[in-house]
Amino acid sequence: MTKPFRTLDDADVSGKRVLLRVDLNVPTENGRVTDKTRIERVAETIKEIADKGGKVILLAHFGRPKGGPDEANSLRPVAEAVAEVIGRPVGFVGDCIGEMAADAIGTMKNGDILLLENTRFDKGEEKNDPAYVEELAKLGDIYVNDAFSAAHRAHATTEGLAHKLPAHAGRAMQKELEALTLALGNPARPVAAIVGGAKVSTKLELLGNLVNKVDILIIGGGMANTFLFAEGKGVGKSLCEKELASTARSIVAAAEKAKCRILLPVDATVATELKAHAPAHVVDVDHVPENEMILDIGPKSVAAVADVLNQIKTLVWNGPFGAFETPPFDVATVAIAKAAASLTKQGKLTSVAGGGDTVAALNEAKVADDFTYVSAAGGAFLEWMEGKVLPGVEALRVK
Template sequence: MGFRSLDDLDLKGKRVLVRVDLNLPVEEGRVTDATRVERILPTIEEILDKGGTPILLAHFGRPKGRDESQSLKIVAPALTRALRREVVFGADCVGPDAEAAIRAARPGDVVLLENTRFHKEEETNDPEFARRLAALGDLYVNDAFSAAHRAHASTEGLARLLPSAAGRAMQAELEALGKALSHPARPVVAVVGGAKVSSKLDLIGNLLDKVDVVVIGGGMANTFLSAQGHEVGKSLQEADMRETARAIMAKAEAAGKTILLPVDVVAATEFKPDADHVVVSAEAVPADRMILDAGPQSVARIAEAFDKAKTIVWNGPLGAFELTPFDAATNAAALKAADLAESGRALAVAGGGDTVAALNASGAGERFTYVSTAGGAFLEWLEGKTLPGVAALEA
């Protein structure tokens, strides 16, 4: 994978435009989770240590033009606390306000410019807007893998105009994903969960070409079970995707790949915490019940597959992890993968919004080799799609 890192740039005395992810959760005017800030600290601190001035570019929310309720000013205090140094805020990301903020920065300061999406030209990757951004810096560093699937001015356009490199968070993400799929140690086991087969078609198709075993869980598994002719009661399923599910299973068989579906399930009377439930065979789900989790025999089969694996890639929960006790399969499998990763027996990489929440709830997340917070970009990478922000750095 040919991309430059901070090691390849002379940062001393340079204005460094750094694309970061500061799309943080906010409640009542305060940031409630600063995880994404923690991820970018190594890049910012290294630029400062090497004599550069970090000028941060980011989006926040989905504004349609300038909208003060979606100003990045709200995240500046969280950034100041994490960095323990002055953050100079610019009231715009281009033009006089941006230039004034950069001039006001003293050695050791960090500059945060206003929401790039206040300008519609950001999302259209307008060349002139990209040039206006580029005029503010000498170098460009992309440390926002989570936005790398967007061909925007601050994620793709800038990399074409200035000497560019991946930041440390971006570098870690690309290296982890490269080890997991581009050149993995085998066998490779992929866990694919979630509600709908239709939303994961590209993902499953790409994974079948790259991995040895695909574990299918969550509501998706119900559609596959139904495609095999099993009754799934009141369970969530996509009846119109049964033929697609059968085609996926046929492709796997022809390629000598294994698809692991639940052999037993936890079937409940309703979708709520601690609902009345029973463990039954996946082939004998009562008509008045819904599948909310994989059963213990299914978890044992997943654990057995993990034991043989050298690489584990995880996207999506195995059941309704947000409801107890229907988080049991996800928790048990996640802890097994974490044990293998921690002992060095397997590389375990995970990502996706629900995935991160589920792994953190189980206590396994921090013990995985790498957990991506990138969401859509992580999913598109797994699907085998080209990410514009990454391709620009490679070029």
């Protein structure tokens, strides 16, 4: 079977200048990197290219600089963190095009690693300006994209360069694309999607796409309240987008037409206020007290989701079931995460999850490592689930 994307397996990097786009948009405090997860994800690709004798030239953006270089958004301190993670020296140059960058690259030996300054310091980056792309392309022989999290943007270093140089997916990008294809591209059926989170309004396109892709759509979080309200149920003081009731009904109608079953909560954990260890109790969704709010799904609903998990082959998950950051309203999300992880470990389920809150919830349940794949890419993961074309991915396709 031919692969749809070119990967490092198809590249001869020895002695070549490899422009490697990575995501180094890491959190920092007082000039120190506080979370190295994103660096750890691309370490494998950096080391592989260096070990094969390539000259690794790292391209990355950092923060949202306004119209030119500024110290606060410099990648200089990040170079040290990359060196720590990969256990090798990493050079740094204070520009991403021009003479300074060209001179630094000119002195590199095979296996050397160099980080160029924040690509967003040049206005040409976000505009995907052909002149800027041309300047960048002069610095390399091969282009490798390992930043799936930036793949939904058609910028110079995420999309433009792929049309100028031989383009390949790095290992982290490759894993992401393989996992996403497993989940919704060509999945083992039946497929279920869990969509949670606070609001229907932020996930309309997602829900619209999923009803045509999955066999069962499990709706949780605050958005489930809007669907319950649309069915005529009282939701008390719960978070609820009442103005979207007709939209919720049209999503249900589209699901029926597509023969996609929608699973909504049948019971809920309610309380008068959202705060840690607030007195809470379980009610059927037909009997939510007027002065209380739904803050998690209840045990019958958890059992219904667990029952679905036992029947399916593939699960895609985006968004928690309740206000999981505030105990005891994390109970359902943690229980379902553990059930999905257990089935995955037994080889009965392919589980792919993504989105910031979802990753945080799986980490809290201590099961992130047991899922088939957990995507750290927020916007790109969501746009991919919505069925949108990601420019940075399309540019890597084998034409």
